[in-house]
Amino acid sequence: MPLECRRLTKSFGGVRALSDVSIRFPDQGIVAVIGANGAGKTTLIDTLTGIVIPDDGQWLLNGRDITGFSTEKVARMGIARSFQGIRLLPEESVIDNIALAVPDRGAETLLAALLHFRTSTRRAPVVREAERFVSLAGLKEQGSDPVKSLAYGDQKLVSAVVTAATGARILLLDEPLAGVHGDGVKRIIAFARQLASSGRLVVFIEHDLAAVRQLAEITVMMDHGTVLAIGPTEEILERKDLLEVYLG
Amino acid sequence: MWHQLLINGLIAGSALGLLAASFAIIYQTARFFHFAHASIYTLAAYLTYLFSRTLGLPFVVSIAASVSLTALAGWLLYVTTYLPIARRNASSTSLLLVSLGLMVALQNIIAMAFGSELKTLPYQPVGRAISIGSALITWVQITSIACSLATLVVLAALLRFTRIGLSLRSVADNAELALIIGVEPYKVTAFAFALGSALAGVSSVLASFDTGLTPTMGFNALLMAVVAVVIGGVGSIPGALLGGLGIGMIRNLAVAAIPTAWIDSLVFVILIGFLLLRPHGMLGEAPARR
Amino acid sequence: MAVYLLHLLTLGCILAIAVVSLQLLVSTTGLLSVAHAVFLGIGAYAAGIGVTLWHFTAIGEIGLAIVCASIISLMVSVPSLRLREDYFAISTFGLQMIASGVLLNWMPVTNGPLGIGGIGQLSIGGFSVKSSYPFFLLVLFICSVAVVIAESINASRYGLILRAIRSDELFAQSLGKRTLWFKVKIVALSAVLTSIAGVLYAHFLTYIDPSSFSLMDSVQVLSMVVIGGTRPLGAVAGTMILVLLPEALRFLGLPAALAANIRQVLYGVLIVVVVAFRPRGIFSFHERTAA
Numbered sequence: 001m002p003l004e005c006r007r008l009t010k011s012f013g014g015v016r017a018l019s020d021v022s023i024r025f026p027d028q029g030i031v032a033v034i035g036a037n038g039a040g041k042t043t044l045i046d047t048l049t050g051i052v053i054p055d056d057g058q059w060l061l062n063g064r065d066i067t068g069f070s071t072e073k074v075a076r077m078g079i080a081r082s083f084q085g086i087r088l089l090p091e092e093s094v095i096d097n098i099a100l101a102v103p104d105r106g107a108e109t110l111l112a113a114l115l116h117f118r119t120s121t122r123r124a125p126v127v128r129e130a131e132r133f134v135s136l137a138g139l140k141e142q143g144s145d146p147v148k149s150l151a152y153g154d155q156k157l158v159s160a161v162v163t164a165a166t167g168a169r170i171l172l173l174d175e176p177l178a179g180v181h182g183d184g185v186k187r188i189i190a191f192a193r194q195l196a197s198s199g200r201l202v203v204f205i206e207h208d209l210a211a212v213r214q215l216a217e218i219t220v221m222m223d224h225g226t227v228l229a230i231g232p233t234e235e236i237l238e239r240k241d242l243l244e245v246y247l248g
Numbered sequence: 249m250w251h252q253l254l255i256n257g258l259i260a261g262s263a264l265g266l267l268a269a270s271f272a273i274i275y276q277t278a279r280f281f282h283f284a285h286a287s288i289y290t291l292a293a294y295l296t297y298l299f300s301r302t303l304g305l306p307f308v309v310s311i312a313a314s315v316s317l318t319a320l321a322g323w324l325l326y327v328t329t330y331l332p333i334a335r336r337n338a339s340s341t342s343l344l345l346v347s348l349g350l351m352v353a354l355q356n357i358i359a360m361a362f363g364s365e366l367k368t369l370p371y372q373p374v375g376r377a378i379s380i381g382s383a384l385i386t387w388v389q390i391t392s393i394a395c396s397l398a399t400l401v402v403l404a405a406l407l408r409f410t411r412i413g414l415s416l417r418s419v420a421d422n423a424e425l426a427l428i429i430g431v432e433p434y435k436v437t438a439f440a441f442a443l444g445s446a447l448a449g450v451s452s453v454l455a456s457f458d459t460g461l462t463p464t465m466g467f468n469a470l471l472m473a474v475v476a477v478v479i480g481g482v483g484s485i486p487g488a489l490l491g492g493l494g495i496g497m498i499r500n501l502a503v504a505a506i507p508t509a510w511i512d513s514l515v516f517v518i519l520i521g522f523l524l525l526r527p528h529g530m531l532g533e534a535p536a537r538r
Numbered sequence: 539m540a541v542y543l544l545h546l547l548t549l550g551c552i553l554a555i556a557v558v559s560l561q562l563l564v565s566t567t568g569l570l571s572v573a574h575a576v577f578l579g580i581g582a583y584a585a586g587i588g589v590t591l592w593h594f595t596a597i598g599e600i601g602l603a604i605v606c607a608s609i610i611s612l613m614v615s616v617p618s619l620r621l622r623e624d625y626f627a628i629s630t631f632g633l634q635m636i637a638s639g640v641l642l643n644w645m646p647v648t649n650g651p652l653g654i655g656g657i658g659q660l661s662i663g664g665f666s667v668k669s670s671y672p673f674f675l676l677v678l679f680i681c682s683v684a685v686v687i688a689e690s691i692n693a694s695r696y697g698l699i700l701r702a703i704r705s706d707e708l709f710a711q712s713l714g715k716r717t718l719w720f721k722v723k724i725v726a727l728s729a730v731l732t733s734i735a736g737v738l739y740a741h742f743l744t745y746i747d748p749s750s751f752s753l754m755d756s757v758q759v760l761s762m763v764v765i766g767g768t769r770p771l772g773a774v775a776g777t778m779i780l781v782l783l784p785e786a787l788r789f790l791g792l793p794a795a796l797a798a799n800i801r802q803v804l805y806g807v808l809i810v811v812v813v814a815f816r817p818r819g820i821f822s823f824h825e826r827t828a829a
Contacts, residue, residue, distance in 0.1 A: 049712065075714030087709040089702055100702055101713045104695065108715075110723050113694035114687060126695075166713050281624055283631075333814050341570055342813050344627055345764065348572060349813070352757050353806030356799040364795070467753065471635050474628055509643035516636040523617040523625060 002027050003079075003170055003201065008047055008057035010040075010225075017043040018054065019225040025170075030196045031203045032216035032233065036246060039222040041205045042084065045172045049074050049081045080168035082159045084175050090148035094139060094158055097147055098130040101165040130165065137161045137191045153184025160188060164195055171195060173204040177211050189215055213237060221246065251383035253500050259389050261496025262396035263455045267469055268476035268492035269403065270447035272485050274322075275477070276420035277433070277440040280343040284325060285448060285473075286466030287354035292318040292449030293456040293465065294362050297369060315449040322445025325350065326438050351467070359463035367461040369453075392454045399450050400489065406443075407485070416440060420483070472499075475515055479522045481529030490530060541670070546781060548674045551681040552742055554777040555735035557762040558681070561773040562688040563728040564763055566700040567721055569623060573614070573630035574759045576637040577729045579751030580606045581736020586654035586746050587647065596662040599737050607733035608726050615725040619718055634753050641748035653747025660741040667741075677738055681774065684731055688770040691724075700724060754802055761805040764812045780805070 003025040010018040018040045025031060033041045046052035048059050050071040058067045061077060069077070080101075088097050104126045106112060134143050137157055142150055147158060160176050176188055185208075192215055196202050206212050212219060212233060219236040221228045223245050229236055236242060267289065274282050295314030299305045305313070333346055377386045407413040415431040416439065455469065472495055473488075480491025495515060502511050522529065560574045584603035588594030594602070610633070618629040641648050648654070659666040660673070667673045691697045702710040703717045710717050740746050758780070766776025784801045792800070 051708070071708065071711040072714050072716055075712055080714070081712055083709075083712070087706050087712070089705055089709075091705075092698070092701070096698065100695075100698055103714065107695045108699060108720075110691075110696060110727060113691045113696035162713070281628065329810065329814075338813070339568070340624060341568055341627075344570060344624065345760070346810050346813050348757060348760070349806040349809030351806070352754065353803045353810070356802040356806070360796060360799045360803075468635070471631060475632065478625075478628065507643075509639060512639045513636045516632045519632050520613065520617050520629070523621060523629065527621050527625075 002062055004060045005044075005048070006058045006060065008044070008054050008059075010043055010047060010052060010054045016225045018047065018057075021057070021222075021225070021227055023220060023227060023230065025201060025203065026218060028196065028199050028201050029217045030192060030215050031201070032212040032219045033203060033205045033222060034207070034209070034212060034219060034246065035222035035228075038224070040225040041222055042174055043225075044222070045081055045174055045203075045205070048079065049172065075166060075168065078168045079170045079172065080163045080166040081172035082163045082174055082176060084178065086155050086159050088147045088155065088159060088162065091146055093144050093146055094150070095127070095130050095134065095143045097158060097162055098133050098165045099126050101162045102126045102129045102133075103167050133161050133165050136194060138187055151184070153180040153182075153188075156180050157184065157188050157191065160191060164191075164200075169199075170201045171203070173202065175205050175207070177206060177208055185211065209237060250504075251381040253504060254497075255380065255383045255385055255389070257497035257500035258493075259392055259458065259496075260455075260500055261493035262393050263451045263458075264469070264472055264476060264496045265489040265492030266396050266399060266451040266454075267448055268473040268480065268488035269400070269485050270444040270451065271470070271473050272477050272480075272483070272488035273416070273440050273447070274444040276483055276485075277416060277437040278326070278330070278343075280340040281347065281474070282330075282441075283344065283347040283470065284350035284354060285322075285347075285444070286470035287351050287358065288318055288322050288325070288445045288466070289448045289452040289469055290355065290358055290461075290463060290466035291321060292452040293369075293461045294358055296453050296456070297362070297367055297461055300369065301367075311453050314453065315446050318449035318452075319442040319446035322448075323438055323442040326441040331434060331438070355463050355466065362461075362463070364463055369457055369461070388457050392457065395450065395454055399447065403447065412436075412439060416443075472515065475519045477529075478519060479529050484529070487529055544670055544674055546785065547778075548670065548677055548742060550778045550781040551674070551677040552735050552738045553759070553762065553781060554681050554774045555677075555684045555738070556732040556759050557766060557773045557777045558684045558688050558770050559728040559731035559735070560759055561763045561766060561768075561770060562691060562731075563724060565768050566691065566697060566704065566724060568704045569619075569721070569725065570627040570760075571630045571725075571728070572627060572753070572756050572760065573634040573637065574728075574732050575751045575753070575755035576630075576633055577607050577611070577732035578736040578739060578755070578759075579637060579641065579746075579748075580610060580729075581733030581738075582740035582743075582746045582751070583641070583648060583654070583736075584733065585737040585740035586657050589657050589740075590654060596660050596737075599660075600734055603733040603737050604730050607729040611726045611729035612722065615722045616718075619721050619725070634756055638748055638752055641751065648748070651748060653745060654740075655745040657740050657744045657746070660738070673741070677742075680734065680738065685770045685774065687727075687731070688773075691727075692770075696720070696724075754805075757802070757809075758805050761809045764809050767816075780808075 004023065006022050008018050008021040021040070021044060033044065035041050043052055047054045050069055050073065053068050058065050060066065061079070066074065066077065089100070107126070131143070134140055139154065139157065139161070142154060147155060150158065156176060156179070160173055163171050163173065173192070176192070177185055180188060189211065192202055192204070216233045218231065219233040220230045221236055221242055228245060229239070229242055271282070271285055274285065292314050295317055296310050299310035299313055300307055329346065329350065330343060334343060377384045407417060415436045418431055419433045419436040456465070459465070473492065476491030476495045477488045478491070479494065480487030480489070498518070499511050499515065502514055506514065556574055556578050560571060563569055563571060581603040584606055585599040588599040588602050592598070614629045614633050615626065618625040642650055661667070667676055699710060699715055699720055703715070703720060707717050743750070762777045762780050763773060765779060766773035784804065787797045787800060
């Protein structure tokens, strides 16, 4: 069982954000996490990525307890995430943002910085990898534009691409489609499909059920910090009782 | 010996606690480290010196006048310098830098005006002292502790029971929320500068009876106060008081164990120790990770 | 006059090494050190003690300076950089305070307020740099090396990651970057470069005492950074301006103590004015508020 959480519990000042949450994730494929605001979706991801320390319970990766590991450590173990708000370097180009995420530990030492004058930002293998991701996402035309000049939907896409470019096998996307319309939605969905087809696990939080239906094989439905149901997406979205809870 | 050290610690600690609390009040609302507070502190002592020694005014009048002027000076610093810079969306690092520049400039202006040599404030009842256990305590020292305590009581009452105290706390908790309930943060912050500067003034006058005046007195005192604020818990006024008292005590008790010259280094080690082991201090809340 | 000018230029280049180092730290990380004079002092005392006690040559002096500056910088950076950035400034403030105490009181090593004299010429591999002109060339060379180092870091992947950390640390962490170590290493590099300037400073002055490495000297370095702006060459220019400008005060015939005070008021006011009127300069960046 590659990724799994057991009996996760977290309260914020008396309010239960997560209560006894246990989920076993598949090895690969696309999983959607749905639920109303305050259901605990983001907190779930936050407890995995070292942003929130759970009061109780564990995260296991291949049987190893990784609860409470720092954000950077989790990322280095191959679990990368995006954020609800866009977190990118707005002044830098799309390519540089993606290249930043591509792991190149050899070039990230001070010594390398001192020796490879002007070459280490754009080392060929890193740039090639970044360019591969850019064309995969259909962002070729904007590659050298600063991120801040892109449309909102494209920035959300870049954000997903950056997460993927870390080389992580498990990707957690926090509302990758929020505020994105039309063509933008299609491109992000297409990109997520490509990631899953290359053997990764993509977990995404989403409100738009149409997108969930299109994309997710498995859906986790949360409510008030608990898992209400988990199963194949068609089944979950068919169940009237669940939808009533979701729609309030 | 121990009694004496304890009492000295209490005296130094109460003055330091007062300064730390004054620094914390400003920090809570302004959200940057106001290093020029050091010069405000120094200014109060020199103004008292000017009024009492040079102009020969009665003591109480001199102290009252210099504390009021100090409050005015703190308010002016905020309104004329920090506020316009903060309004341009400057980071807390730029404000910190500005405060450092102000500190250096003011400290040197004071040095130019009054000279760099040590000065003392005169006080009449020099000879009289009472003994508690094996310790001697002078009336000046007793007055000093009493003044610190009285100031703290007034401060606590002000923060707890008055309208302005409430606004101050609401801005400290959440500036945006304060704005919603109709409190204008910049006005409250300006008030915090005046209040904090007045408290620093009291602390400065009390300390300068004990140790005399030099233009660099503020720098040394403020550094101790900042350490007190950090170990007490940034953002907590009772924490700052407690931290100040603690540092004052440690500095005086350590005299028995290590050479005086190394006490500042000891305080620095305590600071680093707290940053490593308990960065939120004694009374501060553990910082939530983003 | 030429000798006097050469003297000022040499002093300017030595200080410029420290200023470029601090500027590198500030522009890449936004961290404020108010203790760079301490690192200058560490280098100067390493040179002074190394030469007078153990007859070190340049390599030994610089080696000692690098070791000491790295250790001290780690002591300050590792505990404070895990916290909010203000804590770094505070820790360096504390370092500045105790450094003066240590230099004054650790008699057996620093000779206290008497300082260390007779440091003499720098000797490199059997040759000693005798006259002031070759010494100036050496200093100029090292200063250029510092500028090149700063530029290459700005242009490197390391620099890009530092900018990422400065603009959004959590974002950098979510990409698996060990942000603490990126910052700790750049602080150490800045401290080490400054301590090398300190070695040169000791040989330039030939006599050192604690008064040359005070808070005021740190603020002087900072104000040079502020004037210099965001590029390394700007930092060199800022240094030269602030070294040459106060020399004008000399010709006004003011008493030395008063001139020193006026100079420091000038530094302080310059910092305030530059930050106030160039808000988009080196220290400006929008702080990210957590969503």
